[in-house]
Amino acid sequence: MPRSTIARIDLQALRHNYALAQKLAGSARAMAVVKADGYGHGIRPVALALAEMAPKYAVACLEEALAIRDAGLRQPVVLLQGMHEAGDVRDCSAHDFEPVLHCSTQLNWLAQSESRPEFWLKVNSGMNRLGFRPAELPEVMAAIDAMGARSRLLGFVTHFACADDPASARTAEQTECFVRGTAAWPDLMRSVGNSAAHFLPDQPLFDWSRPGIMLYGGSPSLGKIGPELGLQPVMTLEAPLLSTRIVKAGEAVGYGSAWVAERETLMGMVAIGYGDGYPRHAGTDTPAAVRGQRIRLIGRVSMDMLAVDLTNAPDARPGDAVELWGRTVGVDEVAACANTISYELMTGITARVPREYR
Missing domain, CATH: 3.20.20.10 (Alanine racemase)
Incomplete structure (x- = not known):
């Protein structure tokens, strides 16, 4: 599959x-x-x-x-x-x-x-x-x-x-x-x-x-996101939650040990990365969502995976769909965190990610 x-x-x-x-x-x-x-x-x-x-x-x-x-x-x-x-x-x-x-x-x-x-x-x-x-x-x-x-x-x-x-x-x-x-x-x-x-x-x-x-x-306008202008998101980018684990205080996650837990944290791994077109420069605190709850990225984005802090979604389980952008998390928000624009994010999604139309 x-x-x-x-x-x-x-x-x-x-x-x-x-x-x-x-x-x-x-x-x-x-x-x-x-x-x-x-x-x-x-x-x-x-x-x-x-x-x-x-x-x-x-x-x-x-x-x-x-x-x-x-x-x-x-x-x-x-x-x-x-x-x-x-x-x-x-x-x-x-x-x-x-x-x-x-x-x-x-x-x-x-x-x-x-x-x-x-x-x-x-x-x-x-x-x-x-x-x-x-x-x-x-x-x-x-x-x-x-x-x-x-x-x-x-x-x-x-x-x-x-x-x-x-x-x-x-x-x-x-x-x-x-x-x-x-x-x-x-x-x-x-x-x-x-x-x-x-x-x-x-x-x-x-x-x-x-x-x-x-x-x-x-959004084409500085300081505004799409919904504030009456626009509806057309693309929802989703990836499955691969696993969850407890990261203890003082433990690091990912390449370069770029994020270190200040306290015991429920962490999840998501099956998407810069090989799929997700921006590598979207780092800690970039928003995502699971089960309708907003969560955040932690550490560096890898080629095929990224890590999220599941503190706000403690009931999340492997297999759940994680929204990287869409109706809960705006693409303009993610672009701002990655120091780019929504144009680049949308056009950058690679052929490895299938499109489903409805």
Whole structure:
């Protein structure tokens, strides 16, 4: 029998979160961001679960877009990184993919291709990763007109650097830069809204928003956890309790003897570790739960196991399911203890952990 370490995926919670994203987007339409294998939840089941709600999907690259087509879905798919080689232009055209072009090389590939997919332009409004600077747009638009591709251009995209921080002025500055840079082409659509932007008061989201982490129940906002924003957890990560024992005062547990009992403690071992994608840097006091009671990790996380303090759950027995994150323990809480973000935790769960969908 396989061990019972598992990631349970609640597709109804996913749909709830998408509905909230669309509500917060107002008059904008929400394209569902399902890149990175649906943020670790499985791109095919995630996309299928949203098929009757989402008018458009967004992914990072061509292979992710093809996975959506392999699932039998026909909605347009936005490729946020655009094309990675010249031949991708033909594939985008054949499959109704909408690449986001961000550099002159991609423009040249488009010009040299006989097929012309609908596409977007990436505007660098201050993130300084990808995109054309606003001052470059007149020249870019002239090149698009010269190749006869203007009718295939859908609009402009930008990405916010600090939307997770409501106190930051950067989002307003980027919005102003984007609006000013694209003002000469009011007939084209605009998209700016990542998950965090949905929760900023008075933030315009224009024509299309792009909810990502919020679809999966993770918080995109500093100082907030998902449930505080009305989001429901989609993934519950569980592993079985392997054993329990009494650790005497003065005894240490695990590698490096990183935790030493100050008093006699009921300790349990759980069948999950960094080999499954659980964060190695989640140390003592990181929350977990068993039988509905919150407990804590103690000592170092090993490749295949971790230790927990069962003082708050004295009735726990080997075989009980331990929740590492889910409805009792939020993934954002665990991320904070591991000095990371929920995005990394969800996408980091390895193939060794099966996904179960309901």
